[in-house]
Every structure is written in structure tokens, then in C-alpha cells.
Amino acid sequence: MPHDSSSDLPRWQRVPATFTRAFLALLNQFHLPVITFVAVTIIGGIIYGELHAIAFQNDPDAPVSTDTIPLIDRPYTMLQLMILETPPMYDETPSEWYLISFWYGLPLVFVFIVGNGVADFVRIFFGDTWRIVRLSNWRGHVIVLGAGHVGLRVVRWLREWGESVVVIDNDITETKREALQEAGVEIIIGDGRSAQSLKDANIENAAAFITATGDDTVNLYATMRARALNPRVHIVVRVWDDSFNEQISSLIVDRNQPQASSQEIQAALLSSSDIAAPVFSGLALGIELTQKFSISGMSYAAVRFVVQEGSIVANRTIEQIQFEHNADVVLYQSRQKHFQVRPPRDILVTAGDTLVLFAPEEVCINIAKNNYATEDSSQHVIVLGAGHVGLRIIRLLRKWNVRMTLIDNDIEPPVRDALNEIFADYDRYHIVETDGRDAITLKNAGIDTATAFIAATGEDATNLYAIMRVRALNPDIKIVVRVWDDTFNQQIDEFIVRNDDNTENDPYPTITTIRSSANIAAPIFAGTAVDINLTQTLLVHDYENDIDLHFAAVRIRAQHGSHFLGRTIGDIQTELYDGDKRADVVLHSPADSQPLMPPPHHGRVTVGDVLVIFAELDVCVQIARRNNRELRKARMGA
Numbered sequence: 001m002p003h004d005s006s007s008d009l010p011r012w013q014r015v016p017a018t019f020t021r022a023f024l025a026l027l028n029q030f031h032l033p034v035i036t037f038v039a040v041t042i043i044g045g046i047i048y049g050e051l052h053a054i055a056f057q058n059d060p061d062a063p064v065s066t067d068t069i070p071l072i073d074r075p076y077t078m079l080q081l082m083i084l085e086t087p088p089m090y091d092e093t094p095s096e097w098y099l100i101s102f103w104y105g106l107p108l109v110f111v112f113i114v115g116n117g118v119a120d121f122v123r124i125f126f127g128d129t130w131r132i133v134r135l136s137n138w139r140g141h142v143i144v145l146g147a148g149h150v151g152l153r154v155v156r157w158l159r160e161w162g163e164s165v166v167v168i169d170n171d172i173t174e175t176k177r178e179a180l181q182e183a184g185v186e187i188i189i190g191d192g193r194s195a196q197s198l199k200d201a202n203i204e205n206a207a208a209f210i211t212a213t214g215d216d217t218v219n220l221y222a223t224m225r226a227r228a229l230n231p232r233v234h235i236v237v238r239v240w241d242d243s244f245n246e247q248i249s250s251l252i253v254d255r256n257q258p259q260a261s262s263q264e265i266q267a268a269l270l271s272s273s274d275i276a277a278p279v280f281s282g283l284a285l286g287i288e289l290t291q292k293f294s295i296s297g298m299s300y301a302a303v304r305f306v307v308q309e310g311s312i313v314a315n316r317t318i319e320q321i322q323f324e325h326n327a328d329v330v331l332y333q334s335r336q337k338h339f340q341v342r343p344p345r346d347i348l349v350t351a352g353d354t355l356v357l358f359a360p361e362e363v364c365i366n367i368a369k370n371n372y373a374t375e376d377s378s379q380h381v382i383v384l385g386a387g388h389v390g391l392r393i394i395r396l397l398r399k400w401n402v403r404m405t406l407i408d409n410d411i412e413p414p415v416r417d418a419l420n421e422i423f424a425d426y427d428r429y430h431i432v433e434t435d436g437r438d439a440i441t442l443k444n445a446g447i448d449t450a451t452a453f454i455a456a457t458g459e460d461a462t463n464l465y466a467i468m469r470v471r472a473l474n475p476d477i478k479i480v481v482r483v484w485d486d487t488f489n490q491q492i493d494e495f496i497v498r499n500d501d502n503t504e505n506d507p508y509p510t511i512t513t514i515r516s517s518a519n520i521a522a523p524i525f526a527g528t529a530v531d532i533n534l535t536q537t538l539l540v541h542d543y544e545n546d547i548d549l550h551f552a553a554v555r556i557r558a559q560h561g562s563h564f565l566g567r568t569i570g571d572i573q574t575e576l577y578d579g580d581k582r583a584d585v586v587l588h589s590p591a592d593s594q595p596l597m598p599p600p601h602h603g604r605v606t607v608g609d610v611l612v613i614f615a616e617l618d619v620c621v622q623i624a625r626r627n628n629r630e631l632r633k634a635r636m637g638a
Helices: 011-029 031-056 071-081 096-126 129-137 151-158 174-183 195-200 216-231 242-252 262-267 271-284 318-327 361-369 388-399 415-424 437-445 460-473 486-496 515-530 568-579 617-637
Strands: 142-145 163-168 186-189 209-211 234-238 285-287 292-294 298-306 328-333 337-342 352-359 381-383 401-407 429-432 454-455 477-483 512-515 538-542 547-557 584-589 611-617
Touching: 031 071, 031 096, 031 242, 071 096, 129 186, 151 174, 163 174, 163 216, 174 186, 186 486, 195 216, 209 216, 209 515, 216 234, 234 515, 271 285, 271 328, 271 388, 271 454, 271 477, 271 512, 271 515, 285 361, 292 381, 292 547, 292 611, 298 361, 298 538, 318 352, 318 361, 328 584, 352 361, 352 611, 381 388, 381 460, 388 401, 388 415, 388 568, 415 515, 415 538, 437 460, 454 460, 460 477, 512 515, 547 617, 568 611, 611 617
Parallel strands: 142 163, 142 209, 163 186, 209 234, 381 401, 381 454, 401 429, 454 477, 477 512
Antiparallel strands: 285 298, 292 298, 298 352, 328 337, 328 352, 538 547, 547 611, 584 611
């Protein structure tokens, strides 16, 4: 678990420990001049004193006041000779060659020491070395390899949560540098696969290491190196190719530790495509779906949607929806824009209201597919691009039994094999292997009657061009766009959002969404690194205060020392809701029975139980970090 062990020491112990580490780190940087000076003054002084005694012992005519130099004065004698000062015991320069060599040689040694010291000073305080010296004093920080689309966003989340962060990247552009400096992180320019780069980032004392590059080979190699340098570091790996999973998972958990398990291994092995795919797929159906939590062998997710006329949840109370669909309504926003977390059970839900539900994944999808009065068979989604994200979207839509068309003009053999596997025994699909930016291609794909279009390629320009064409051919279609460069957002928004006069008065305008896989995945990567098990965020606009609020669900496991241990769900709910924290315990999974949702207030939390709490993102982080601190203190006291 990411943690700075020195932070648990009392202040009177932390300050000397910090000073000692800083002093030793500086000493290490100035080691050559320091070692030379000590060797010359002490060892050289001893030798010179013995030679002096040999030269002048029992010689009454010797040009010295004493024939022996006391041991304590010998280092000082060396220092005097270095600075061209005659030691007080000499009346004149000695004539013995072995003494003369000290008189003429020590000033040169002094020049060498001072020159090296000045050079080291300039190198340390006016170069990158001082940063490395300071980093050597850090404990419990997070190292992020790669400052690309995912890495930069992970860094921002970690800094927002108060974590100390070091970024390693061998290609820091000026734009990246400015963004990282604005975030307040330390930068190491170098190859993250290099042991020296990792040591410069102080991997030995880091709490977590995140490989966020888009190259699986780099991530695998860096993971191997990091694990070798720090067997205890918590490693989170971004993967593209699933075939690397077994190799990487064998490295990211120290299997000698008793807590190492396959579940923990997979928790640290993440794909931004896997995390983003449910979001893109859900948006095509008119919902915003988080990635799932696996609890007691069942998959749960949170879903946000606007209730439509004819929906299976329209004109039902909150209590009826929860009972009929085995779901917990965790947030309700009326058509008048007022929202409540943990809404009263007697509220009547009508068309135009917004709900956030936490439920088994199949319940979320069933509600989404029956949220419109139209028949399920009329849903038709077109997906542009069968890359890492597109292929995962197709797999989910197939699982949800949605009719779809794939457009891709360059399907590689491995992708074709995957598609054949996905569409085996399935006839509700069509593949068009031509350019998705072409109007004829879109018409052949059925754009005129399609209900949604997902632009999922990795090229923003292609996605932008395609959605312009789609909007012209079908103004009422839902459009979901994957973006890499956030600077495209405004341009895309101008083209795909309807600006006609009727939109303002239309309670159910066309749902059009711009999403970045990196933005969706970043809080998951950041949370995993600091042992916080989050869903991605759901955005809710607070119209009363005109601000956007980020909500998420967090999974907590109660262990010895946990703040939640021994308390009832009702007590926890009361505490969470005090101070307008807007939080709700949506699931309680006792260690010895099935998950309860919504959980009864009299249920008591015992060791091994799992809680899922829905709240604003910062509250989720606070709850998880408090629980982690208490568990850590309990282990230290055991």
C-alpha cells in the first residue's frame, strides 16, 4: 500500500531523520572532494608527521622548534601547507626531498579539491543534480513513467489528491514541461527502462510506480526494472495488447508477500481502452455507464441517464424502481434541475428527470435499452474504427445484443480473427470496409436510420471529418466522439451539437458527447496507485450554484483497524451525510453472505466486508485514504 513510513514518526524524530537524509544525500554528491580532503589531512598528516620525526629527531641543529608534530596538530599542518602558509614549528623550508614534496604538492591538491567542489556545486545547484539530491530525500511518492495523454492526466489527479509525484519521460516538449511544472511535479528526463533514471527518481523509496506509456514493451521492461529495484513498490501498468497480461502480471505483485493474489494482480493491470469502452458503448445507448466492480462474483456498475417518455422507470417512485429492478437510486435530479443524493423514496420519477443508479451490470443495460418507447430492435449503432477502443466497444455491444455496423477500411488479420470470434452465431451486424468519412460509405452503413454513431479511431482529424458528414446526413443521430487532443473539443462541439431554435425548448435534445479515453481512465490509474478503488467520474451540473460536480463510487474493504468496523450502515450513512457531504452507502457485501443493495440500516460491518460508497469524487478519496491510514496504523501497532 502506498505510504510514507516516516510520516508515522513523531515530529521530534521526523526532523532529525529528514536532516540526516538530506546531509547524506549532499555528502554523496560531493564525495570526491570530501574524500580527497579527509584523506590528505588525516592520512597525509600522519605520514607527514612520521617523516618529519625521521628527518629531525635527535638533530639539535634542525631548523625546527620541535622534532615531533603532535598527532592532533598534523591535519592542521596539512591545511596550512595547502594554503601556502608555513607551519609555526618551521624556521625555514626543510631541505629533505620527501618533505619538500608535501610543501609543493599540497597546494596543487588544494586547487584540485576546490575546483571539484565548485564544479559539483554548479552541477548540483544550477543543473538537474540538485533535483536528484532533493528526490533522494523523498519517501512515499508516486513515479509516473510517460507524460503522454494518459500520464499527464494521471499526474493531475494525483497532485489534486495531494500526492508527491515524479515524472520520467525521455521526450519532454515545452508544452509538456509547462503543464508538469504547473502541476507541481518533479521531472526526470531519461529512459524509464534505465536503472539510473529510476534511481534518480528514488524508486527505492517510492510508494507506487505507474507505467503510462502507449508502448507495452517499454512498460514491461520498466516494470521488470522497477520490481528488481524495489520489491515492495506498488506497480500499476497500462497495457494495450492483452497478450502481455500474463507476463506483466507476474511482475507487478511481489508473490512472496502473503497478500499477493491474482485479484490484486489484475487490479494493477489496467487498459485505458478497457476502461473507456463501456463509457462509449453506454453513451451510444443514451446512458453514461461506469466500468464495473466485481463483488462476490457479480459485476456492478453505476449508470446515469435522462428518463424518457415511455421509459420503464417513468412515472414510478424511487422505492418502486429500487424494488422492481434490484437497483439503488443514488442520485435524482428533477427536470427543474434540483438534485439530491440519496433521494427520498417517495419521489415520483417522470420524463425529463435524471437518475444515477448503482446496480448489477445487466440491470443497467436493461434499463438503458428500455428507456425509450421505441422497440429494442430499432436500436442500431455504427462504430467507426476497430482499433483498441473500437474492438472493445463492439464486444460490449454484442454482449448487450445491440444491432451494429462496423466501418473500417484497414482491418488487420488479428482484428479480423477477433471479429469472427465476436460475431460467431450472431447475425445483427454488418461490416463496411471503406472510408468512414465518405457519404456513400455512411449510407451503405445505414446512417439514415441509425440511432447512434461512435467515432472511435485514434485520429482526431478522421473523427472530426466523419462526424461532420454524419451530422449532415442525420441531424437527429446520437454522436459519441473519441478524442486525443483536447484542443479539438471546441471544434468538434461546434459541428456536432445541434444549434437550431428548437433545441432550447426540446426537453430531450440529441445526446452528443465528446470523450477522451485518457480522461476517462486517468482517475482509475491514479486511484489504483494510491490504493483507492474508484469508478470513473459521472458529471452532474449543480444549476443552483452553476458548477460541475464529479461523482464516483469507491469500494472499501473493512479490515482490523478500519473506521467502519463494528458500525451499522445507518451510523455510517448518518456520518457521511453530515456536513452536506452528499454521500450514500449503496452496497454492503458481508464476508459470509451475498451483497445487499440497498443495504439495510441495521446491518453491521464486520472484518472482510465490502462497502461501496457513492459520493463526490473528493469525498470518495477522503473516505478511502482515511480507511487506508487506519488500517496502516493498526498493522504497525500489531
